Every structure is written in structure tokens, then in C-alpha cells.
Amino acid sequence: MPDIDAQIVVLLTFAAFAAGFVDSIAGGGGLITIPALLLAGLPPVSALGTNKLQGLFGTGSAMLHYALKGHVDPKRQLPSALLAFAGGAAGAFLATVIPIRVLQMALPFILIAIALYFALKPEMNDVDRVQRLSPVVFGLSVVPLIGFYDGVFGPGTGSFFMLGFVALAGYGILKATAHTKLLNFASNLGGFALFAFAGAIYWKLGLLMGAAQFLGARFGAGLAMAKGSRLIKPLLVVVCVAIAVKLLSDPLHPLRILLGT
Numbered sequence: 001m002p003d004i005d006a007q008i009v010v011l012l013t014f015a016a017f018a019a020g021f022v023d024s025i026a027g028g029g030g031l032i033t034i035p036a037l038l039l040a041g042l043p044p045v046s047a048l049g050t051n052k053l054q055g056l057f058g059t060g061s062a063m064l065h066y067a068l069k070g071h072v073d074p075k076r077q078l079p080s081a082l083l084a085f086a087g088g089a090a091g092a093f094l095a096t097v098i099p100i101r102v103l104q105m106a107l108p109f110i111l112i113a114i115a116l117y118f119a120l121k122p123e124m125n126d127v128d129r130v131q132r133l134s135p136v137v138f139g140l141s142v143v144p145l146i147g148f149y150d151g152v153f154g155p156g157t158g159s160f161f162m163l164g165f166v167a168l169a170g171y172g173i174l175k176a177t178a179h180t181k182l183l184n185f186a187s188n189l190g191g192f193a194l195f196a197f198a199g200a201i202y203w204k205l206g207l208l209m210g211a212a213q214f215l216g217a218r219f220g221a222g223l224a225m226a227k228g229s230r231l232i233k234p235l236l237v238v239v240c241v242a243i244a245v246k247l248l249s250d251p252l253h254p255l256r257i258l259l260g261t
Helices: 006-026 030-039 044-068 078-093 100-120 135-152 157-167 173-197 203-227 229-249 254-259
Strands: none
Touching: 006 030, 006 044, 006 157, 006 173, 006 203, 006 229, 030 044, 030 229, 044 173, 044 203, 078 135, 078 173, 100 157, 100 229, 100 254, 135 157, 135 173, 157 173, 157 229, 173 203, 173 229, 203 229
16 A cells, blocks of 8 residues: 555545545545545555445445345345346456446446436426336346446446436435445445456455445435435435536547646
């Protein structure tokens, strides 16, 4: 691990707490922690691997909190979680083969579309609605696909799961958030396993940030359950737009390179 100043470690810990809080409600915690890890001097692959480790604590904490309050049953969702895990592992393994530049170019516009969907749909609330896909079809198609994306690239995974649960599985927003955390935990675990096998994780830093993620996620999940869609919906819209802006503001983003800006 690079020699990191104690003040930087403290800032990384605060970043992890904030990421856990935001991610437990609307996803997008990696938007905070990955840039922070890169600025601290970690190589890109190690930043991704260490982020997967500390992110497990956040998604795990939120998942447990939602489960204890009865918003998700991990045992019933175990098949879907296993498919998300497999998708995450496969995505991480094939990350060097997949045309990442295409994903990077398309992702900001997909996230803006998701933000508009949640912002403009007037009936978005905590009440379940009509299913467009059966649980079996949803679990066999949408879940591993998003898990694969999480392993290969990552940003916006929680937003994609949320969109799938609301638009296709017919879940209310709070229920969708709870199930998103379970499957995001599983896909994170799959990606983490591959990064750990490759030796791309700084364990001490990841575990320290993980403890902060755990606390932030627990606080965020409790607030989400208290406020429901009144909090989750606007924060989800803000997070999607923020990720899109962050990606497009990067001078190395493929679209900016293509346009010469």
C-alpha cells in the first residue's frame, strides 16, 4: 500500500461514511469513494478492488437493516443473489475483453434517462404496481445482466437495479430499494472475489473504510425507511444526474475525446 498521510486516511473514512449513507438510499456511493481512492494515490485497479471491499460493508449493512425490518427476505431472494454474484464475478473476469469505451460513452445518457423516468412519473410511491416480468424471468435475465455490468464497470448499478424492480418487477420504491441493496451486495461480492484473487486490494485501508461505510449505510437505510419515497425518489434523481455529470466532466471520457473538447 502507498504511504498515505494520516489526514488523507481520515478524509477517506469520512468519504466512506458519506458514500454508505447515499448508497443505502439511492446508490452511487462509488462516485464518492473511487475518486477519493485515486486521489489518495492508489493505482486504478487497486482503487476498484479496495472500493469493492469497503463497499461490501455498506451494501451489507443496508441489506441487513432492511431485512430486519421485513422489507426483504434474503432466503427467498437467494437464487437471484447467486445470479447477481455470478454476474459480478463474470463481469470482473471479462473486464479486459468488454468494450469499456462504449459503456463509458452511453452511460451518462442512460443515467439521465433513468433520472427523468423517476422524476416525471407522477405515481412513483411505495405502493407495488403491475408486474411486467415474472419473478423467474426477472431473476434469470435482468439480475445477472446488471450484476455483470457491476463487475465490468460499476457506476450506476444501484440505479439500474432500482429501475428494473420498479418498472419491470412492479415494486414500490422502498421495497425496490431494499431488494436493490441485497442484489448489489451479491454483485459486489462477486467482483470482490475476483479482485481479491488478483491481489488488487489494500486490505487495511479497505477494512477501515468499510467500518465507516457500515455506519453510514445503517443511518441512511433507517432514514429511507422512515421517509420512504419522499426521500428515495428525489435523491435517486440527484444521484443519477450527479454520476452523469461526473462522467462527462472527466477530460478523459471517450465522448469528450471523440468530440475534441
